[in-house]
Amino acid sequence: MGDFGMDIDRDYRMLIGGELVVGTQSMDVINPALDEVFASCPRATREDMEAAICAAQDAFTTWRKTSVDERRAALRQAAGILAENADSLASLFTKEQGRPTELAKQEILGASYWFASTADLELEVDITEDTDVRRIEVHHAPLGVVCGIVPWNFPVLLASWKIAPALLTGNTLVLKPSPYTPLCALKIGELLSDVFPAGVLNILSGGDELGPWMTAHEGFAKISFTGSTATGKRVMEAASRDLKRITLELGGNDAAIILPDVNVDKVAERIFAGAFSNTAQICVATKRLYVHEDIYDALRDRLHEIAKSSPIGDGSDQGNLYGPVQNKAQYERVLDLLESARRDGLTLLEGASVPEKGYFIPLTIVDNPPEDSRVVVEEAFGPILPMMKFSSLDDVISRANDTVYGLAGAVWSADIEKAKSVASELETGTVWINQNLESTPLTPLAGHKQSGFGAENGIYGLREFTQPKALYIPKSSDSVS
Ligand code: NAD
Numbered sequence: 001m002g003d004f005g006m007d008i009d010r011d012y013r014m015l016i017g018g019e020l021v022v023g024t025q026s027m028d029v030i031n032p033a034l035d036e037v038f039a040s041c042p043r044a045t046r047e048d049m050e051a052a053i054c055a056a057q058d059a060f061t062t063w064r065k066t067s068v069d070e071r072r073a074a075l076r077q078a079a080g081i082l083a084e085n086a087d088s089l090a091s092l093f094t095k096e097q098g099r100p101t102e103l104a105k106q107e108i109l110g111a112s113y114w115f116a117s118t119a120d121l122e123l124e125v126d127i128t129e130d131t132d133v134r135r136i137e138v139h140h141a142p143l144g145v146v147c148g149i150v151p152w153n154f155p156v157l158l159a160s161w162k163i164a165p166a167l168l169t170g171n172t173l174v175l176k177p178s179p180y181t182p183l184c185a186l187k188i189g190e191l192l193s194d195v196f197p198a199g200v201l202n203i204l205s206g207g208d209e210l211g212p213w214m215t216a217h218e219g220f221a222k223i224s225f226t227g228s229t230a231t232g233k234r235v236m237e238a239a240s241r242d243l244k245r246i247t248l249e250l251g252g253n254d255a256a257i258i259l260p261d262v263n264v265d266k267v268a269e270r271i272f273a274g275a276f277s278n279t280a281q282i283c284v285a286t287k288r289l290y291v292h293e294d295i296y297d298a299l300r301d302r303l304h305e306i307a308k309s310s311p312i313g314d315g316s317d318q319g320n321l322y323g324p325v326q327n328k329a330q331y332e333r334v335l336d337l338l339e340s341a342r343r344d345g346l347t348l349l350e351g352a353s354v355p356e357k358g359y360f361i362p363l364t365i366v367d368n369p370p371e372d373s374r375v376v377v378e379e380a381f382g383p384i385l386p387m388m389k390f391s392s393l394d395d396v397i398s399r400a401n402d403t404v405y406g407l408a409g410a411v412w413s414a415d416i417e418k419a420k421s422v423a424s425e426l427e428t429g430t431v432w433i434n435q436n437l438e439s440t441p442l443t444p445l446a447g448h449k450q451s452g453f454g455a456e457n458g459i460y461g462l463r464e465f466t467q468p469k470a471l472y473i474p475k476s477s478d479s480v481s
Contacts, residue, residue, distance in 0.1 A: 012039065012040075013190060015186075017052070025043040032325065033314035033359075034357060044204040058199050068168070080112070096180075104315070114164055118168055123462050123463065133474065140463065146162070146171045149215075150176070150226050159175055163201060171465055180327045218242050222246065229251040229404075246454065251451060253405040257409070258289070262413060279323055279325060292391070300387055304365055334384060367387060369386050371402075404450040408428050428451075441458065443458050444458050
């Protein structure tokens, strides 16, 4: 029995119009650490989707009129409920996603923090003119029903990035988790079913067919999508048919540039974590590591040592810091990249050994591969890190920018001004100096180039859930009375 008072491997229900719905079809969920089915949950049909969209449309007519303070209160209540249930959700998270439980718990608490912090945001009315004759106010009107689609790598946090801003701004939402990681989202729907009025938040679990059904549906005013660049393009195409608003948070091939003035022993652990946390399945992870030739060998050897001493295995076993690749398709993709690196004669530096069962791949560093090799050019989204030498700053900046992606990047240097100047030349939506993977609810995450469209988080993100609405107000009614 789980702490929810029900079997953890069954009793998953969708949230549709305030009701918890079993549905007529089901699908299996696999534990990636064991390569075994451990649960089954509803597989939404078209009828389930229609019911959710109808409920969200009905709820929109009243939710849009609620005061912002009422919506803030609901988000804060949701934040509290997530925090209270963090332990139960974390153990379920590990089973479906693979990440070690203590780290999984940080994601649940992170989502709780995001709900609470988003509740504090304020979209102020803009005054563009205020004279003796008239005042012009620009309000931020909600759009309608939002379609939220999230991937499997951060299934709870990324869901909170859609739920909290969509609902705060007066929209209603139908959320679709990844088919690989639907369970925490369904449990969260259950936990929050009384927090929001019926139909304001709806959660549908489904197979590969559900995303395209949703993005093609005219009932949605906006799609907020997080996932791969390839899928993002399909979403944009589907949205174009009826000009739905879109926010796309997509893939990346982020470069970290390490200047020769850093202390290798001081930075190695953090650079390693920036690349391999969550078994390297982070959109903004370092995926290309450029190291100045003066410190290349020392840093490579140190990173390899860390890889060899980093325990990797079933996240339910305490002591493992790294879990499996989340699903079989991704596992096979990363194995294929490794195989191509081997075929090309590249030097692979492997980390600690991994269990035979499950989707495990040793944390692997590729030693100075050519810039045009697949491991450098493609987003691996798995534990294989290409590490390359550079000698000139101009050269490394142009190599870092030579990609269709532009999500994030990092510069490491003892000279912060120099790091800032390198950062200013990187074509990405985020650059970290001497740190990695940071994000805050007040700061936009916005992919440059093919890494995205629009922004999430903070005021920038909130605006994307609204329509600017200009109100021209005369100072006197003399002209009509
Ligand atoms: P994916 O694009 O395969 O799937 C993402 C979601 O889209 C899933 O819920 C999936 O079911 C759904 N989907 C699939 N095809 C669809 C379609 N045609 N129409 C509508 N929905 C569809 O991505 P993934 O493999 O789940 O996630 C990994 C990718 O996500 C990586 O590229 C990673 O960089 C990216 N990512 C980006 C961010 C960011 O904020 N920029 C965050 C996390 C992950």
